Every structure is written in structure tokens, then in C-alpha cells.
Amino acid sequence: MVAGMTGLVELEIPLKADYVVVTRLVSGELARRAGFSPESVEDIKLAVSESCVAILHKHPDETDRMIDIAFDFPDDAISVEVSLRGSDQARPAFDRSDDEEEALRLSLIESLADDVGFFGASRLEAVSLNMRSRESD
Amino acid sequence: MDLGIDIKREDNRAIVGLKGEIDVYTAPRFKESMISLIENGCHDLIIDLQGVNFMDSTGLGALVGGLKRVKPLGGSLVLVCSQSKILKILELTGLNKEFPIYDSLEEAEKASSD
Numbered sequence: 001m002v003a004g005m006t007g008l009v010e011l012e013i014p015l016k017a018d019y020v021v022v023t024r025l026v027s028g029e030l031a032r033r034a035g036f037s038p039e040s041v042e043d044i045k046l047a048v049s050e051s052c053v054a055i056l057h058k059h060p061d062e063t064d065r066m067i068d069i070a071f072d073f074p075d076d077a078i079s080v081e082v083s084l085r086g087s088d089q090a091r092p093a094f095d096r097s098d099d100e101e102e103a104l105r106l107s108l109i110e111s112l113a114d115d116v117g118f119f120g121a122s123r124l125e126a127v128s129l130n131m132r133s134r135e136s137d
Numbered sequence: 138m139d140l141g142i143d144i145k146r147e148d149n150r151a152i153v154g155l156k157g158e159i160d161v162y163t164a165p166r167f168k169e170s171m172i173s174l175i176e177n178g179c180h181d182l183i184i185d186l187q188g189v190n191f192m193d194s195t196g197l198g199a200l201v202g203g204l205k206r207v208k209p210l211g212g213s214l215v216l217v218c219s220q221s222k223i224l225k226i227l228e229l230t231g232l233n234k235e236f237p238i239y240d241s242l243e244e245a246e247k248a249s250s251d
Contacts, residue, residue, distance in 0.1 A: 017162040024191070042222050049193055053161045101198035104230050108194055111229040 005034040005073040015056060015065040015084065023069055024049045030071050031078055036133055044078060044131055047112040051082040051127035054105050058123040059084065077114075080129040087125035094118035094125075139163065141188070142170050149212075150181040150249060152242065156188035159196030168199040172206070180212025183245045192223055197232060204235065213237075217245045 011026050013019040027048040031041040052067055059065065066085040071078060096106065096118075110116050115130040140163035141156035151174050159167060174182065182203060186192070204214045215237040218224055227233040239245040 017160075020161050021158070039222075045191075046193065046226070049160065053193060053195060056161060100201070101194060104197055104201075104232075105194035108226065108230055 083126035091119040158191040164195035186218040
């Protein structure tokens with residue numbers, strides 16, 4: 001059962017590999033406080049972290065940019081928007097490349113989350129995730 | 138969180154013990170260690186993940202890259218892992234079918250020397 005968390009929580013990190021760990025610390029703690037089970041907390045941490053990595057890998061030379069991560073807690077769920085600051089607000093669907101590691105990453109995110117959206121015309125710029133609590137949570 | 142890498146080499150076999158988190162920040166160092174071993178004639182690798190408490194797709198990518206390097210050389214890459222959260226990631230991505238996975242280092246060593 002998701003309990004005790006209301007309102008939007010926002011986090012911003014530089015678009016650098018060094019800071020992705022921060023998203024795991026924050027998302028893990030928020031999910032824990034929201035009442036998710038330990039296994040679901042790990043899933044949420046990994047999905048959020050992978051979303052940041054997916055964007056990072058598509059913009060390797062843009063280290064002066066920021067990633068915004070917004071957490072919300074609708075009924076029995078956690079909803080996360082991960083987006084590159086200054087990205088296309090029209091949110092066009094992302095065309096996947098044939099990069100093997102990217103395929104692993106995106107399929108992992110899809111396996112972990114209940115609903116996923118990947119956005120960005122030529123390069124991934126935003127990921128939306130929705131993860132519902134399970135009966136066992 | 139950092140990644141500890143402990144390498145024990147015996148002839149053409151190496152045991153790579155990892156401790157900590159394998160993520161986008163730490164995976165490049167793991168990848169470099171593995172490539173260096175392979176380039177120096179170490180073609181049978183045992184990667185011990187028992188001390189790993191987090192692994193992401195960049196870690197998986199490093200493992201796949203290592204496997205792709207040793208296979209054409211007649212080598213092998215096996216994993217030691219009994220942690221459910223790491224096994225889950227391997228299963229979700231189907232990589233549990235690509236790598237032999239052992240519950241303990243002893244089992245992996247025995248299988249590797251058979």
C-alpha cells in the first residue's frame with residue numbers, strides 16, 4: 001500500500017555520470033516512505049537510474065545541461081518524469097537505435113515499470129514512468 | 138559509492154571479484170580491467186558478483202562486451218551470483234541464458250577447471 005506521500009517532489013542533477021547515484025538515493029527513499037516493498041523499491045531505483053543513463057548516453061557531450069526528475073504519488077503508484085532540461089515540449093516519440101546496450105536499457109525499464117513513455121525526436125530527451133504498488137507491497 | 142575490483146590471475150584464468158555498485162560511473166573501470174586481462178592472454182574469466190549491491194545496464198553491457206571478446210578466442214566468461222536482485226536483472230534482460238551463473242565461487246572454479 002502506498003501511504004504517507006503526497007505532492008510533487010522535484011530533483012535536478014547535472015547531466016553527468018557522477019550524479020546518477022543521487023537519483024537512486026532519492027528515488028529509493030521516496031519509494032520506501034511511500035510504502036513500497038523492498039523489492040519494489042529496488043525496481044523503482046533501477047528504473048529511475050536507467051532512465052537518467054538512457055538520456056545521458058544520448059547526450060554525451062552536453063555536460064553543462066541538467067536533468068530534471070519529478071516524482072508524484074497518485075493513488076497506489078509512483079509516477080516519475082525524467083527529462084533533459086530544455087527538451088522539446090512537444091515530446092515526440094523516440095525512435096530506437098540498434099545499439100545493443102541501449103536496447104538492454106530500454107527493455108529493462110519497460111520490464112520494471114507498469115507504464116513507460118520514451119520521448120525525443122532523434123535523441124532520447126525524456127522518460128515517463130508509472131509504477132503501481134503490488135498486492136504484496 | 139565506488140566499485141572495488143580485486144583480480145586474482147592464474148595463467149590464462151582470472152577471478153575478478155567486484156564489490157559495490159556497477160553503474161554508469163563505475164562500469165568503465167570494470168570494462169577496462171576486463172579488456173586489459175583479455176589483451177594480456179587471460180581468456181577464461183570468472184566474474185564474482187557476490188559483493189555487488191547494484192548493477193545497471195552499463196554493467197550488463199560490460200559483461201556482454203567481455204563475453205564477445207573471449208568467445209572468439211576460445212575463452213569463457215562465467216558469473217558468480219546468488220543475489221536475487223542481481224539475478225532478476227539478468228533474467229529480465231534474458232542474459233541469464235547467455236552466461237553460466239554459479240551460486241558460489243567454488244562451484245564456478247570447479248566448472249571452469251573441468
